[in-house]
Amino acid sequence: MFWQKEIELLRRDELRRLQTERLRKTVAAVWERVPFYRKRFGEAGVGPEAIGSIEDLCQLPFTTAEDVRRSYPEGLLAAPRSEVVRVHTSSGTTGNPKAIYFSRRDLETAADVMARCLTMTGATKEDVLQNMMTYGLFTGALMMHYGAERVGMLIVPSGPGHTERQVKLMRDFRTTILHLTPSYALYLADYLERQGIDPRKDLRIRIVYVGAEAYTEETRARIEAALGVDVFNCYGLSEMNGPGVAFECLEKSGLHLWEDQYLMEIVDPESGRPLPEGERGELVLTTLCREAMPLIRYRTRDITRILPEPCPCGRVHRRIERISGRADDMLIVRGVNFYPQQIEQVLMGVRGVGRNYQILLEQADELTVRVELSASAFDGRVEGLRALQETLERAIREEILVKPKIELVSPGSLPVSEGKAKRVIDNRTL
Numbered sequence: 001m002f003w004q005k006e007i008e009l010l011r012r013d014e015l016r017r018l019q020t021e022r023l024r025k026t027v028a029a030v031w032e033r034v035p036f037y038r039k040r041f042g043e044a045g046v047g048p049e050a051i052g053s054i055e056d057l058c059q060l061p062f063t064t065a066e067d068v069r070r071s072y073p074e075g076l077l078a079a080p081r082s083e084v085v086r087v088h089t090s091s092g093t094t095g096n097p098k099a100i101y102f103s104r105r106d107l108e109t110a111a112d113v114m115a116r117c118l119t120m121t122g123a124t125k126e127d128v129l130q131n132m133m134t135y136g137l138f139t140g141a142l143m144m145h146y147g148a149e150r151v152g153m154l155i156v157p158s159g160p161g162h163t164e165r166q167v168k169l170m171r172d173f174r175t176t177i178l179h180l181t182p183s184y185a186l187y188l189a190d191y192l193e194r195q196g197i198d199p200r201k202d203l204r205i206r207i208v209y210v211g212a213e214a215y216t217e218e219t220r221a222r223i224e225a226a227l228g229v230d231v232f233n234c235y236g237l238s239e240m241n242g243p244g245v246a247f248e249c250l251e252k253s254g255l256h257l258w259e260d261q262y263l264m265e266i267v268d269p270e271s272g273r274p275l276p277e278g279e280r281g282e283l284v285l286t287t288l289c290r291e292a293m294p295l296i297r298y299r300t301r302d303i304t305r306i307l308p309e310p311c312p313c314g315r316v317h318r319r320i321e322r323i324s325g326r327a328d329d330m331l332i333v334r335g336v337n338f339y340p341q342q343i344e345q346v347l348m349g350v351r352g353v354g355r356n357y358q359i360l361l362e363q364a365d366e367l368t369v370r371v372e373l374s375a376s377a378f379d380g381r382v383e384g385l386r387a388l389q390e391t392l393e394r395a396i397r398e399e400i401l402v403k404p405k406i407e408l409v410s411p412g413s414l415p416v417s418e419g420k421a422k423r424v425i426d427n428r429t430l
Contacts, residue, residue: 003119003151004112007260008315015316018260019054022288027051027060030294033078036071037296057263057286058274062297065098068239072096079103079292088139088238100139100238101292107146109289110241113258114147117247120256120313121207121232125152128173132166132180133212135159139242140212144179147244153177160184163191170203177207179234182215182223183421186355189226190412193375200228209234211243213421214323214341218348222355233322239298240285246320254307254319261289264320265297266306269327272299280305282327283320301327303339331424334365338400340424346395347371352388356414361426368405369396375411 002008010018028048030037041047044061051057068076077084085104089097102110123129129148133141135157148155156169160180166188169175180188185208192199199205205227210220211234220231235255236243245262246255257264263286266275275281283300303326307319325339340359347353347369354372361367371392373385389406397403415422 001119001122001124003116008116008120008317010260010316012316015259016054019263019288020052022260023054023057023263023286024048024051026286026288026290026294027296029078030296034076034294036067036075054263057265057297060296062272062284062299063295064299065239065301068098068100068295069096073099074101076293076295077101078290078294084292088142088242089137090238097137098239102241103291106241106289106291109261110143110244111146111150113241113261114143114244115150116258117234117244118147118151118153120247120249120315121209121230122250123148123151123153123177123207127151127176127207128154128156129177129179130156130158130166130169130173130175132158132160132178132184139238140236141179143236143242143244144209148177163188167192167195167197167203170205174204176204177209178205178229179209179211181212181421182210182219183213183423185210185223185227185231186219187416189223190355190416193226194412199226205229207232209243211235214325214329214339216341216345216348217322218345222348226355235302235320235323237300237302239295239300240287241290245285249311249313249315251311251313253311254321256311256315256317256319259317262287264306264318266304267299269301269303277306277308280321280324283323303327329424331359331361331426333361333367333400333402336401338402342399343369343396343404344423346399347392350388350392350395352376352384353392354411356412356416357423358414359424361424361428363428365428366405367402368407370407370409370414372409372411372414 031048040061046059083103084101086102088100131141131145135141156173158169208229208231223231232248234243235246246257248255265284266281267284269282283302283304285298286296287294302323304320304323325341330337347357354374356372358370392406
């Protein structure tokens with residue numbers, strides 16, 4: 001199924017011409033209208049005339065999250081205030097937030113791109129989408145909302161939390177699609193199990209879109225098994241319009257990144273050196289159609305790689321691997337680097353493990369993993385629990401090369417979240 005078939009099936013040579021035309025237009029616009037970029041380009045010794053093709057992109061300097069924060073509230077605006085209709089911001093818990101502006105056309109474009117994403121997963125105007133992401137300054141809920149509206153779905157804008165009410169809404173409005181974080185999807189599965197509700201018989205959900213958190217294939221499998229649904233990974237960030245930057249098709253073998261809207265690069269997270277296609281590194285994105293606030297070579301800090309092979313679905317837009325973590329989230333314990341998702345991957349693949357866990361880091365680099373047991377595993381047999389503890393300790397040590405302490409706890413005893421989960425508690429910096 002296609003929403004904009006002529007764009008989704010555009011030949012690679014035609015797509016390249018379109019990218020080059022849009023890149024040159026974008027670079028010229030920020031040079032003319034955004035003092036930040038004129039100064040930064042000047043320092044790098046380049047100007048708009050240096051950009052003759054997309055290969056010349058690497059001559060331009062990076063834009064970082066800190067650049068966006070320093071430019072708060074409107075230092076990166078490329079359009080007059082009279083042409084701006086929306087601003088979204090990050091939380092700004094550690095200083096100035098990141099302010100992202102949208103023109104009316106920017107919002108229309110974001111809705112169309114989101115509609116592409118939904119349609120290629122098999123969603124239609126006959127579906128009912130219950131949007132369980134946070135509405136407000138966060139872009140996640142609203143951009144999904146606009147895309148679903150564009151497709152013609154009935155939307156239940158429930159936001160996160162209040163799980164009892166969420167289930168009532170699912171029943172009353174015959175919800176077929178959910179949009180939520182993977183951690184809340186696991187929480188919902190636990191809630192339904194405790195309430196004796198069988199989602200396959202008592203609800204009509206068939207598709208779940210998860211985003212806003214990195215998660216593993218093992219977690220996807222858990223959600224699909226528990227809810228009896230197809231789970232699709234969605235990737236986005238506020239700086240790039242929110243969700244819909246990249247999305248899985250029915251093949252579920254990587255996320256198509258919409259290359260008519262964004263130029264993507266993979267660079268070494270430390271040096272910033274471009275990496276060859278297929279190598280894992282940090283995703284860097286350049287907007288190609290943004291009016292209000294174009295961004296050039298924005299360092300997302302998200303770790304992935306480009307999958308160069310053609311997708312059987314026929315779309316020419318290349319795919320990225322699911323996000324394996326953020327460069328900012330990397331943990332260093334006893335001199336070893338690893339990502340929290342590596343521990344999750346191990347946990348979710350072991351029988352007897354429940355759906356919640358916590359990673360604790362204490363002084364002297366002590367690593368403790370608290371793991372909830374599944375209801376069926378919690379029968380009090382010491383021998384079985386000890387064997388499970390040893391299995392997890394060995395498997396995690398083999399994965400991250402650090403020996404953890406494993407604490408097995410009863411089902412439902414760890415803190416739960418109806419929004420983004422806080423999986424890592426690092427007491428080393430307290």
